Amino acid sequence: MSKPPRTPSKPLLGEADAPIRSRPRRRRDPAQPNLPFEPMPARIEPCLALLKARTPKGDDWVFEIKWDGYRLALHIAPTGVRILTRGGHDWTSRFPAIERAAKELPVATAILDGEAVVLDERGRSDFGLLQQSLGGRGGKKRSSAALFMTFDLLYFDGHDLRGSELSMRRHLLEDLVPAEGQGDIRLSGEIDADGDQLLASACQHGLEGIIAKRRDSPYRSGRLGDWVKIKCIQSDSFVIVGYERSTVARAGIGRLLLAARKGKELVYVGGVGTGFNERNAYELREMLDGLITSMPAASVDRKRAIFVKPKLIAEIEYRAWTDDGKLRHASYKGLREVQDNAAVYEIA
Template identity: 35%
Template sequence: MNPAKPNRTHPPKWIEPQLTRLVDEAPNGPDWLHEIKYDGYRMHARIDGSDIRLLTRTGLDWSHRYQATIAALRALPVKEAYVDGELCAVRADGVTSFSRLQAAMDEGRTGDLVFFAFDLLFLNGESIAKLPLIERKARLEGLFSTDMPGLRFSDHVIGDGPTFRKHACRLALEGAISKRIDRAYASGNRGLWVKSKCLNREEFIVVGWTDPTGSRPHIGSLLLGYYTDDGRLLYAGRAGTGITVAELKRLARRLGPLQTARMPLDVPPPRESRFGSPLELSRVHWVRPEVVVEVTYLTWTEDNLLRQVSYQGERQDKPARQVVRSPPHP
């Protein structure tokens, strides 16, 4: 009589992701490892036999959007796994691009996207989330002994974070992610993983738009806002550059149904701003604060408005209520 086979443990349905805290400089010392900061969608890959799922940072199942990535994940030499990573579009020079990722989604060209795997929380019936990060990454790297199109292991450097970040900036990357090598995975924690950026780059909420002028079609500028810690929605400035004609058309379709007669801001824009006067405010198309976009900017003014803003794309993976103001990089 054959002994009964032990029941295999299935990977968790979803694990709340560990988060990062913005710092001015990458930390130094042998207790930290440093990875490239990718410019894409944070994504968890859950593998349970033939059932493979891609889950967003809030637990939404986006598997149907990225069937090519699901197919690529089948090449991993595992029966069950739970992998933390970033889904990206990669330019010819090897740099990830969020605007290209959004364009690929809008145009249905997701076959060339790359899933960068940087953490492993469950493997073949065993939860390993409590192991030190350096051990989890060693097990993850072992799964990438052969080249698998559409999948890449996110390598790292230990120690000398400032030099790592400096080289990342010279290569026109977004920045560095630094992590304690000796700690377990801590869902929601913002202290054991930190990010140091090369550019000021943040998410903001679209609170309205203006009519276009001249030959520009569909939309003039996007009016941006953010939530304070006490829940107020404040004006941050406007974004008009960096938006292609195709994206202007898409944004017009996206924002049109969200129009509202009531200004969603808790405090009107400052009088020193472009839309501080009643006349200018009357020309704004206000919208319900539901759409989140990502922009780059130079700095904040003394009036708490963004300077030299450039639109990067819509963030469909982040709820508007989570958008708060972060301090700019010096």
């Protein structure tokens, strides 16, 4: 059975934001230097965005929308396509539509950096919808709903581009993936705008936030500050160290008990009791009951706490921190996959 055509996604930023426009596609510069042939890396550790409270200033920064999904590297070679998670696990079989689209790109060898996302009816990435499309945490479903939003090109036709400036890598990427494309691989566009204005607009439209990148930066693995993220709502990963039962809540989960890392220890940072739906609550309760232990992984002063082994990592949205180091207005978004190599929040 052939796959039905996708409905074009709606623009994330509407007419009310007319001053904010995607950067126009540029023609290839014939004066670009010839690069030496280099072997294709088997895997590249991703460049990670450093969380900042304010948007950076200056003409040397460019901006993009922050996507809420799974970070992936798309490897294209004559022998086939590989889709690798941030932790280096092969998830090619999980994203058949993206794999097919990669085989149709006009390139012999390439490595594209990007994010697998599922868009809601307003064109916003939704992590919960992505998880559902994959069958939940630990699920084995093949997602036909996920798109690959690409924002960097690390290797191209025999050339390792990591030492080149971002502006050159983007130039080549824009030639490879059309800016106006509506397929299963799409270009995450650069946006010409004042950073503060763009952030305000992103928050108004219910987006997670924005990413700022230095135009002249090479591609460096790790969280070194060449890329920064500014969020509308804080969202981080925390270890589930226990839960409290409820006779009225879905699946009997009244509250998850969460912990962050501090050095080599786990520190209790409060709980979350909202954000569950019928499906994920029952799946979560089943996993929790299989991890019950009498030995708490963190010091928790809750009389009704049921402790679990610290095996599950939850993605949590929250508004702020209390003075005593607890999360305020927390909401559960879903569980992170082990293969996603999600970084648990660290307390300085």
